[in-house]
Amino acid sequence: MAVLSKGRRGNSGAAGRMSRWLLTREAGLVILLLAVVVLFWILEPSTRQQRVYWDLLREISPNLIAAIGVTMLMLAGEFDLSIGSMLAVTGVTTVVVFNGTDNMWLGIIAGLATGPIVGSIHGYLVTQQKMNSLVTTLGSLFALRGMVYVYTNKTPIIDENGFYDFQDAYYNNLGPAPLPFVLAVILVVLALIVLTQTEFGRNIYAIGGNETAARVSGIKVTLIKFILFVICAGCAAISGMILTMQTGTGYFDSGSSGFELIVIAGVVLGGIALSGGKGSLVGTVLGILILGMTAKGLRLMGVNTNMQLMVTGSIMILAVFMHSFHDRISIFRKR
Amino acid sequence: MLDSSAETRGRGIGKFLTRASHWLLHTQEGVLFFIVAAIWVFLTIQSPVFFTGRNIGVLLSQVSMTAITAVGMTILLISGEIDASVGSMQAFVGVIVMSVLNSTSNLALGIMVGLAIGVVVGLINSLISLRLGINSLIATLAMLSIVRGAAFGFTEASIQNTHKIPTFTEIGNGFFLGVPWPIIFFFAVFLIFYFVLSRTTFGRFVHAVGANPEAATLAGIPVRLVKMAGFVLTSVLASFSAIILLSRLNSGQNGIGAGFELEAIGAVLLGGTSLSGGEGSMVGTFLAVLLLGTLKNGIVLLDINSSWQVAVTGLIIIVAVLLDARRRRRLGQD
Numbered sequence: 001m002a003v004l005s006k007g008r009r010g011n012s013g014a015a016g017r018m019s020r021w022l023l024t025r026e027a028g029l030v031i032l033l034l035a036v037v038v039l040f041w042i043l044e045p046s047t048r049q050q051r052v053y054w055d056l057l058r059e060i061s062p063n064l065i066a067a068i069g070v071t072m073l074m075l076a077g078e079f080d081l082s083i084g085s086m087l088a089v090t091g092v093t094t095v096v097v098f099n100g101t102d103n104m105w106l107g108i109i110a111g112l113a114t115g116p117i118v119g120s121i122h123g124y125l126v127t128q129q130k131m132n133s134l135v136t137t138l139g140s141l142f143a144l145r146g147m148v149y150v151y152t153n154k155t156p157i158i159d160e161n162g163f164y165d166f167q168d169a170y171y172n173n174l175g176p177a178p179l180p181f182v183l184a185v186i187l188v189v190l191a192l193i194v195l196t197q198t199e200f201g202r203n204i205y206a207i208g209g210n211e212t213a214a215r216v217s218g219i220k221v222t223l224i225k226f227i228l229f230v231i232c233a234g235c236a237a238i239s240g241m242i243l244t245m246q247t248g249t250g251y252f253d254s255g256s257s258g259f260e261l262i263v264i265a266g267v268v269l270g271g272i273a274l275s276g277g278k279g280s281l282v283g284t285v286l287g288i289l290i291l292g293m294t295a296k297g298l299r300l301m302g303v304n305t306n307m308q309l310m311v312t313g314s315i316m317i318l319a320v321f322m323h324s325f326h327d328r329i330s331i332f333r334k335r
Numbered sequence: 336m337l338d339s340s341a342e343t344r345g346r347g348i349g350k351f352l353t354r355a356s357h358w359l360l361h362t363q364e365g366v367l368f369f370i371v372a373a374i375w376v377f378l379t380i381q382s383p384v385f386f387t388g389r390n391i392g393v394l395l396s397q398v399s400m401t402a403i404t405a406v407g408m409t410i411l412l413i414s415g416e417i418d419a420s421v422g423s424m425q426a427f428v429g430v431i432v433m434s435v436l437n438s439t440s441n442l443a444l445g446i447m448v449g450l451a452i453g454v455v456v457g458l459i460n461s462l463i464s465l466r467l468g469i470n471s472l473i474a475t476l477a478m479l480s481i482v483r484g485a486a487f488g489f490t491e492a493s494i495q496n497t498h499k500i501p502t503f504t505e506i507g508n509g510f511f512l513g514v515p516w517p518i519i520f521f522f523a524v525f526l527i528f529y530f531v532l533s534r535t536t537f538g539r540f541v542h543a544v545g546a547n548p549e550a551a552t553l554a555g556i557p558v559r560l561v562k563m564a565g566f567v568l569t570s571v572l573a574s575f576s577a578i579i580l581l582s583r584l585n586s587g588q589n590g591i592g593a594g595f596e597l598e599a600i601g602a603v604l605l606g607g608t609s610l611s612g613g614e615g616s617m618v619g620t621f622l623a624v625l626l627l628g629t630l631k632n633g634i635v636l637l638d639i640n641s642s643w644q645v646a647v648t649g650l651i652i653i654v655a656v657l658l659d660a661r662r663r664r665r666l667g668q669d
Contacts, residue, residue, distance in 0.1 A: 125653070131660045135604045138597060139652030146646020154642060257593075261476060274470050304491075310484030313477035320469045320477075 025271040025279075028322055029286035036290055036315075040297035047297055054178055058170075060292035061180035062087075062239035064285065066263050068191045069235030071284045073228045074267060075195075077208045077276025078126060078133040080229065082118070083236035083263060085144035087255030089114050090240030092148055095157045095250030104163045108241065115237025116230050118144065123229035127222045133229075141260070148252050157250035170245035180242045187235070192281050204228065208276025265312070266291050269319040290315065363607030366658045367622040370651075374629050382636045390632070392515050396507075396583075398628030399517035400425075400576040402621070404599045405606075406528045407569035409620045412603055413532070414565040415545035415612025416471040418460060421573035421599055423482035425592025428452050428577035430486055433494040433587030440498045449578045450571055456482065457570030461563040471566075479596065486589040494587035507582030517579050524572065529617045541565065546613030601648075602627055605655045626651065 040047040066083050073080055094111030098104065122140065126133045159166075172179045195201035206214040207221050215221045243254055270287030272279030294315055298308040359365035378385040404421050411418055428449045436445040460478055464471035496503075509516050532538040543551040544561045552558050581587060604610060605626070606619030630647050 125657065129657055129660050130664060131653075131656050132604075132610060134610060135601070135656050136653060138601055138604075139649045139656065141597070142601075142645050142649025143653060144649070146642060146644070146649055149642035149645055150640060153640070261479075265473075265476065268470075268473050274472065304487060307484050307488055309480035310488065313480030313484065316477040316480075317463060317467075317469065317474065320473050321467050324468045 025323060025326055026282050026286065028326060029270065029283060029290065029319070032319065032322075033286055033290050033293065036293050036297065040293070040300070044297060044301045046300050052296070052300070054173075054176065054181075056292055056296050057181040058178035059296070060288055061178070061184040062242045063259075063263055063266065063288050063292065064181075064184040065187055065242070066236050066239040066259070067267050067284050067288050068187055068281065069228075069232030070263055070267050071270075071272055071279070071281050072191065072195065072204060073232045074272050074274070075208045075276055075279060076204045076225055076228050077211065078225060078228065079137060080122065080232045080236075081134065081137040081260050081264075082122070082140040082144055083232070083239070084255035084259035085141050085148070086115065086118060086233055086236035087240035087243055087259060088148045088250075088252055089118065089144050090237045091244040091254050092152055092157055092250035092252065094241065094244050095159050098163065099157070099160050102161055104161075104166055107163075108166075111241055111244070112234075112237050114240075115234035117233075119230035119233030120226070122233065123226035126229065127226050145256065152250070152252040154252055156252065159248045159250075162248070167245055167248045170242060180245075183238075183242075187238070188281065188285060195281055200224065205277055208273075208278070210277070262291065262312075263288070265316050269316055271323050287319070290319070361662065362616075363655075363659045363662070364616055364619045364622060366662065367606065367619060367626060367655065370655070371622055371626050371629060374626070374633065378629070378633045378636065382633075385633070385636055388513075390636070392518065394628050394632040395521065396515045396517045397631070398624050399521035400580050401595070401598050401602060401627070402521045402624040403524050403576045403579070404569070404573045404595070405602045405620050405624055406524050406617065407565075407572035408599050408603045409606070409608055409615055409617055410528065410532060410541055411565040411569045412600075412608045412610065413545045413612060413615040414541045414562050415548065416464060416562055416565060417475065417600065417610075418566060418569045418573075419472060419475040419596045419600070420456065420460065420478035420482050421569065421576075422592040422595035422597075423479050423486065424453070424456060424570065424573040425577045425580055425595055426486040426587075426589050427456075427482045427489070428574045429581040429584075429591060430490050430494050430587035430589055432578060432581055433496065434490070436498045436500065436503060437494065437496070440500060442500050442502055445503070446578060449574050453571035453574030454567055457567030458563070460570065461559075461566035464566070465559050465562055490587070490589055493589065496585045503582055504585060505582075507579050507584075517583075520575070520579065524575070525617065525621055532617050537561070537564070542613060544612075545615075598627070598648075601652055605652055607659060623655070626655075 037047075046052065070080060070083065090111045093114050094107045097110040098107040101107065118140070122133070122137060125131045125136050169179055174182045177185075195204065203214065203219045203224055206217075206219055207224060211221060240254065244250060266288035267284050268274065268287070269290060270279065270283030270285070272284060291312060294312060295308055298311060299305070303311075359369060375386070384390050408418065408421070431452060432445045432449040435448045436442065439445070456478070460471070460475055463469055463474040463478070467474075506516055511519055532541065540551070540556050540561045543554065543556055544558050548558050551561075577592075580591065584591070602623040603615070603620050606616055606621070606623035608615030608619065627648060630651060631644050634641065634644050634647065
């Protein structure tokens, strides 16, 4: 889309650029986000404090980081449903290694390593064995969760050493910004550079747009998809690490209440097409922020957790409808 | 397979054997049949309890809810759409039906209301997916949240059975000629829709719509209507499952059915139905449901830590998809 608007030099100048921007997906999402913020500002006085927003950013950092991987994978036309179970795998591995070795860094390394390991398995099964990624990762959603259940016997693993540095990392700030959010921003910027400025990123879009064409034109589809599965599970492992920092425990049910669905909902809300090849990471970030703000606002208003589900669901339908409406308008405009 | 009887006897048997071996070796159904048979033999040897009428009755009753929903889901997936809201339906239909029964003590009315909810939710799903043009996975994921929220909005606690209608308890727990009712419902639903899918015009339309919607439209098939029928059917069958589940639990619980949609959709995909539509098998779904149920049953019988149930379900899904992928490549379909 950016390429298209660059080519159209007709109405240049700030006003022209502004009016063109207002017709993009991201603009619609920014407006939706502002609408949600303003709505809660009016309805719920407690959302008028700055602290609420910093808390929100801290809380949604894991979702944001996991969404980076999911976005890159979905842009190439593949899925990973197992990210919720990955959170538990990472958390349990980390704390088990903490307790076994009494060494914080070994635990963190082991926990983070679970991501690339699981990601390579997914990558191998999908790219080499030609398995459908949605079903494969649905299978590993159950398999990983089940293995965590078997290993922990459904009891949380407590960090016996009580590594405070580890737990503090979640609650500490860098200036006014929460550390987990700083990490999320760094990763988002990195991914954004990769997606928009490198050949690798352009290849991802090409694969998602038309895989056969991409293969014929010499793009290493198999290798790129493999790497994307590793990145996606890796991002999920980082999210799992942050959640483990928050509680200081390896929790067997971490992410079991629909983490993958919330993240995918945010990604789709952000405008990533399910068939791949279309959408931007900025949209994903906005999508996650909208869902996070809605949930937080409703929680502060004391709305029943499950009534929050209804509102989230409705927002999803609204947003996706907005996207399809936007698509129809842009087709009209091109003519 | 049945029309081999038209052949002369000798050639008929030969043809039957050829077809049977083709089915066993070259189809997803065959692979599943092989796995299920192997596990059944293994469990029969390992546990004296497994191959008894009582245990098989328990096994089949337990899978009947997933199976009935999966039958509708098979048709919907073949038509190229999906419904992720069936899990939340288990809760929503459950709490509504139980409270209707409690307040009216009218069994027929309760069941009618339950099935009517299925029709309404199915229509909403098809409206959002087909009219608004939103991908049905996303639309029904949103409905999953909305329907679950509605169940919690309706009641904060579970609704107990205060109506004491004995017939209602029979639906999930009673027997007919020695066979549990859920199994009879399950087999009836399966046979009806096996027939509908393979022998009727509607069944052919479902395949055509899923394989190539544009071509189907050009051929004069009412694409939207066929897909809408798929959505409503899946939702109604999910409601039917919910009523059986409600009768078995004897209380309407607003938290029930989380992950039910993954199990039902997983079973359909495991049975060889394509996610992209146009291709699928009711027999495959049946065998897949049976496989998942057998594994759970076996884990209980062999006294293995019940946590393994989840892990084994996942591993079996991966193995089955792996076998299917290898088979496809061997046949050069992919």
